[in-house]
Amino acid sequence: MTLVERVRENRAVAAVDWPRATALFAVLVTLGAALQVMYHFIDVVGLPLAFLAIVAVSLVAATALARVLPAWTAVVVAVVLLALGLGWYLTQITGNPPWIALVADALSLLGGRSLLRISNVRAWVLGVTPGPVFLTWYFALRRWYTPAVAVAGGTLTFFVLTGDADVVTTLTGVVAGAAALGLGDFERRDEPIARAETVLVVAAVMIVVPSAISVVPATAGAAGPLAPGLDRAATVEANLMDAEEDLAVQGAISLSPQVRFTVSSDEGDYWRVGSYDRYTGDGWVRTGGTSEYRHGRLDSPPGPSRTVDQTFRVETRSNVAPAAWKPVRVAGLPGASVRNDGSVVPGETLEEGDSYRVRSEVSDASPRQLDQAGTNYPGAIQSRYTQLPDSTPERVGDRAARLTADAETPYQRARVVEQWLQNNRNYSLNVDRPRGDVADAFLFEMDAGYCTYYATTMVTMLRSQDVPARFVTGYTAGERVDEDRRVVRGLNAHAWVEVYFPRYGWVTFDPTPGGPREAVRERTVQQARENEVTAVDTTDTGGTEEWTPTDTQTPEPLTTAAEGSSNVSADADSDTIESPTLPAGIITQDLDGVNATGVNATGTGAGTGDDGPLPRMPTRQQFALVLVAALGAAVGVRRSGxxxxxxxxxxxxxxxxxxxxxxxxxxxxxxxxxxxxxxxxxxxxxxxxxxxxxxxxxxxxxxxxxxxxxxxxxxxxxxxxxxxxxxxxxxxxxx
Amino acid sequence: MATMTDTDTSQGRQTEPALREANRVVTQVIENVEEVIVGHHAEIEHVLTAMLGRGHVLLEDVPGVGKTMLARAIAASFEGTFKRVQFTPDLLPTDVTGVNVYNQQSETFEFQPGPIFGNVVLGDEINRAPPKTQSALLEAMEEGQVTVDGTTRTVPKPFTVIATQNTVEQNRTYDLPMAELDRFTKKIHLGYPDQVEEAEMLGRVVGRHPIEDLTSVTTLEEFQRARDTVADFDVEQPLRDYATRLARYTREHAQLGVSPRGSLALLRASQGRALLDGRDYVVPDDLRTEAASVLAHRVRPDSAEQTGRDVVRAALDSVPVE
Structure with a gap:
């Protein structure tokens, strides 16, 4: 028995082999960073238990086989696992031929598209997981830390490229990977763990340097991982419109007073841009692709409808082509395509002065009809539009169930939720982005927010009650400057909700209280005029020759729409159907609840007051990183003497x-x-x-x-x- | 070292008359002895620090380097009784201690004091006498008293034994056992004088030997007072610790190390050393100066190649001073 062996044996008997334990732990953290991203996917689309089981089985298998399986065999096993997983994923795909889907997915993913855009992300995650997990842990147990970190880090890198791994997760993975390599080296050389403090110093440098650099103004655009709350100030419009497939809910936000479109139309309506189906807890993702618009008539909505013709004149460069729901015919948009939700996408950027025409069929379903629409949802609609992340707190569903206890139909539920949100939350653009689930935070911690929060929360609450609903972005009707002309500004950007009713299709609901929203918008326009901001007005607005009669900021048809569903009040039957009134007891109760949690809200930094929000608590991950950085710094300082x-x-x-x-x-x-x-x-x-x-x-x-x-x-x-x-x-x- | 001492005495704030007086006595004795002994200044000082520390000295070297002369010169410098015993193989204990002689006139036994009853006793070639005779001397050294026919008699004060022993002719000698060596405060090696010193010495003694003209320079009372003064010198805790550490080192690194008696002897000799330096307190340097002569002969090294002196030097080199 050699001396080293004897020492090893003694140590094994005497105490924990710390270098090995810490090195393995670091490998696990690296792997965990990648798995965390995958868990987020699976959480959004459901079946997290299956995912955890697969991870556990992979780890156990790697542990069992680490001693018996030669390295190359293990690599082959992992590759086979990955191939089988992807193969299984392909069998789950409908539509496109599998291999095209795979290549398209891979290309778009590596180009920075979130993995959540894949329709069947669940199958993807479940299929891909076993290979890397098995191989990483196999190598780690065999003391081959470099390949282990390479596999785990490679997986994480993939998610970094897709943009799904946030900065903190990435940094955690990178730091842990470096630590695993360093500690593994110490372990191989049989050195005591105490000497590994240099690894700590290196880790600290890795954590601190990127954080410090991001504070430098030139790079401040990308907020450092440890500097929360440095979100770029954005406009509602930029947030809602620039988000192509992923829409992240933001914190404090502002309004742009610039004119975007001039609309000529008989009616003012919500000018809809697009909808989102997949809720991730902190934002929205649009799945599914687009198809070419072939100058034909698009499907009309089922049920009664009336035709609304609109002409949009573009006043500022734009990538979107708003239209009243639901567009059936479009002209003046070369190369336009149609999303699978029915919205129209311009083929190229619209320049100032361009104009296009849209004919829409606006649903004319009456409240009574909607109330009697029933719940006979098509399977595809139901599965796609009642999705919620598995991690959505139970209390969201509980609250929704309690609020809608007296509502018997989906329509009533939608109205109850809409009105409750309008009445019980204040409108404010100045909010801190809550941590965790947005809907949960807006329900239980915040007392104010803007349209994104209202709409997100309403969709979440309806989905929790199995009512298919989706998150919609677009513009409100705009300032009416003439009998049939409206000016739509950036500040008209809005988010609202569409609820699906069998036989009538998607119907608009807007949980955002109309009055406060308009007040804020008007103030913004006034200020912009006072500050002589350009492009606030067209020749038609702001001047003396204003079109006088009914100059409300939200034109007539929309005033009612803002109170209820878009076309309800226009209907003759509107009086016969009472909107289900909210049980007073519930409201009081909930208001109390809001007040009670309102105290917490300020504590968790979700408050909206102008007296400056308290700094938000760091997440556990950030805390761990800060801790490592602090320890490393301490060791470094001490070693420097x-x-x-x-x-x-x-x-x-x-x-x-x-x-x-x-x-x-x-x-x-x-x-x-x-x-x-x-x-x-x-x-x-x-x-x-x-x-x-x-x-x-x-x-x-x-x-x-x-x-x-x-x-x-x-x-x-x-x-x-x-x-x-x-x-x-x-x-x-x-x- | 010199500078520090100068600074000290120039300030003179703590220098009491007793200290100055004691210092004068010792300085005079040294000067007096150096009238006769050429070179060996350090050894003369060593003998005196041992005497100031109420101890006894063993001079060991080859014959003819002046051991006896040194002892005589020191003895002659005191106005006290000086006795000399030449140890031989047939010397009896009573030849040292004295004997009861029957007085026919008074018909009683009268005690006839031996040479041990002196203030300075020179025991020449002590290793030539048998152990029994040696032990008679050693009892007096340790106890300050001798017992003859059951009667115990005290030797005069001050009482100092300066013994010599030859390191040649080992086959006809009775080496002192460790237990008895331990009773000597110091064992001092004189060594040969260097060339200049030897020439000087020859010049001085070639005619009439100056020892004949040597007169005492101090009284017994003065010397006794100097001893008492020295005994009061401060030996602070750090020094006691240092002495202990040195002793412990020798115990850990030799077959037989320094006994507590040895540590005590070291501190006492260091007090004498402090007086020579004009201080009334002991510093670590005193211990280091005294350590070799006080401790080396009490150590029995582990191996034959080593000497006790080597062990003590190792102790001085390895034991932290403070």
Whole structure:
């Protein structure tokens, strides 16, 4: 038995093999960073338990096979697992031929498209998971940390490229990977864990440097991982319109007063741009692709409808082509395509002065009809539009169920939720982006928000009650400047809700309270005019020759639409169907609940007040990173010896006084340090002070101090004057 | 070292008359002895620090380097009784201690004091006498008294034995056992004088030997007072610790190390050393100066190649001073 083996064995018996334990832990953290992203996917689309089971089985299999399986076989096993997984995923895909889907997916994913856009992300995650997990853990157990980190890191890199791994997750993975490599090295060389503190220092540098750099103005666009709340100030419009397939719910936001479109239409309506079907807890993702618009008539909505013709004149460059729901015919949009939800996408960027025409069929279903629509949803609609992340807190569903307890039909439920949100939340653009589920936060922690929050929450609540609903973005009707003309500004950007009714299709609901929203918009326009911001007005607006009659900010048809579903009040039957009134008890209860949690809300930084939100608590991950950084910094500082030297420098120069004996001794210690460190050599252990001062041929003042100290120490004889003299002499010498 | 001492005495704030007086006595004795002994200044000091520390000295070296002369010169410097015993293989204990002699006139036994009853007793070639005779001397050294026919008699004060022993002719000697060596405060090697010193010495003694003209320079009372002064010198805790550490080191690194008696002897000799330096307190340097002569002969090294002196030097080199 070699010495090393014996040492190993002794250690195994004696205690935990710390380098190995920490190295394995670091590998697990790296792998965990990648798995965390996957878990988020699976959480959004459901079946997280299956995912966890697959991870567990892979880990167990790797543990069992680590000792018996040769490395190459293991690699082959992993590759086969991956191939099988992807193959299974392909069998789950409908529509496109599998291989095209796969290639298209891979290309678009690596180009920074979120994986959530894949329709069947669940199958993808479940299929892809086993291979990397198995291989990573296999290598780690065989002490091959480099390949282990390479596999886990490669998986994480993939998600970094797709943009699904956020900065904190990425940083965690990278730091843990580096730590795993470093610790693995220590483990292989059989060195004690205490020496691995350099790894800690490196980790700290890796954490601190990117955070510090992101504070530099030039790169401040990308907020550092440890600097929460540095979200770019954005406009509602930019948030809603620039988001192509992924819409992240943001924090404080502003309004742009610039004119975007001028609409000529008989009716003012919600100018719809697009809808989102997949809710991720912190935003929205649109799945499914587009198809070419072939200058034919698109499907009309089922049920009664009326035709609305609109002409949009583009006043500012735009990538979107708003239209009233539901467009059936489009002209003036070359290369336009149609999303699978029915919205129209322009083929190229629309320039100022361009115009296009849209004919829409606006649903004319009456509340009574909607109320009686029933729940006979098509399977595809039901599965796609009642999806909620598995991690959605139960209380969201509970609250929705309680609110809608008296509502018997989906329509009533939708109205109850809509009205409750309108009545019980304040409109504010100045909110902090909550952590965790947006709907949950808006329901239980926040007391104010803007359209995105209202709409997100309403969709979530309806989906929790199995009512198919989706999140819709677009513009409100705009400022009416003439009988049939409206000016749509950036600040008209809006988000609302569509609820599906069998036999009638998608019907618009808007949970955002109309009054406050309009007030904010009007203020913004006024301010912009006062500040002489350009492009606020067209020739038609803001001037003296305004179109006078009914100049409300939200034109007539929409005033009612904002209160209820878009076309309800226009219908003759509207009076016959009472909107289900909300049980008063519930409202009070909920208001109380809001007030009670409102206290928490400020505590968690979700408050909206102008008195400055409190800094939000860091997440556990951020906290861990900060902790590693702090520990590393501490170790680094200690190893650099700076505090020691600083303390010494101070200690050497300034002597607090106490009793003479202590003073003399301390003065002497300072002298000795000064002589040893700065001028000659330290006194040897076996050398008396007399021998020392002779050997270094010390200054007479030093000799004098030594003599005073000698008497003090060996005769117990020291006076205040001695102490004064010793301290004075040493001060002279060292300063 | 010199500078520090100068600084000290120039300030003179703590220098009491007793210290100055004691210092004067010792300095005079040393000067007096140096009238006769050329070189060996350090050894003379060593003998005196041992005497000031109420101890006894063993001078060991080859014949003819002046051991006896040194002892005689020191003895002659005191106005006290000086006795000399030449140890031989047939010397009896009573030849040292004295004997009860029957007085026919008074018809009683009268005690006839031996050479041990002196203030300075020179025991020449002590290793030539049998152990029984040696032990008679050693009892007096340790106890300050001798017992003859059951009667215990006190030797005069001050009482110092300066013994010599030859390191040649080992086959006809009775080496002192460790237990008895331990009773000597110091064992001092004189060594040969260097060329200049030897020439000087020859010049001085070639005619009439100066020892004949040597007169005492101090009274017994003065010397006794000097001893008492020295005994009061401060030996602070750090020094007691240092002495203990040195002793412990020798115990850990030799077959037989320094006994507590040895540590005590070291501190006492160091007090004498402090007086020579004009201080009334002991510093670590005193211990280091005294350590070799006080401790080396009490150590029995592990191996034959090593000497006790090597062990003590190793102790001084390895034990931190403070």
């Amino acid at each position: 700076v505090p020691e030297r600083a303390y010494r420098a101070l200690w050497l120069r300034y002597q607090p006084r106490s009793d003479p004996a202590t003073d003399v001794e301390r003065a002497f210690q300072r002298l000795q340090y000064y002589l040893g460190e700065h001028h000659y050599r330290p006194r040897w252990d076996d050398e008396t002070v007399r021998e020392y001062v002779d050997a270094i041929d010390a200054d007479p003042r030093a000799r004098r101090v030594a003599a005073i100290r000698e008497r003090a120490r060996y005769r117990g004889d020291v006076s205040e004057a001695d102490a004064d003299e010793a301290v004075r002499l040493v001060n002279e010498l060292v300063r």
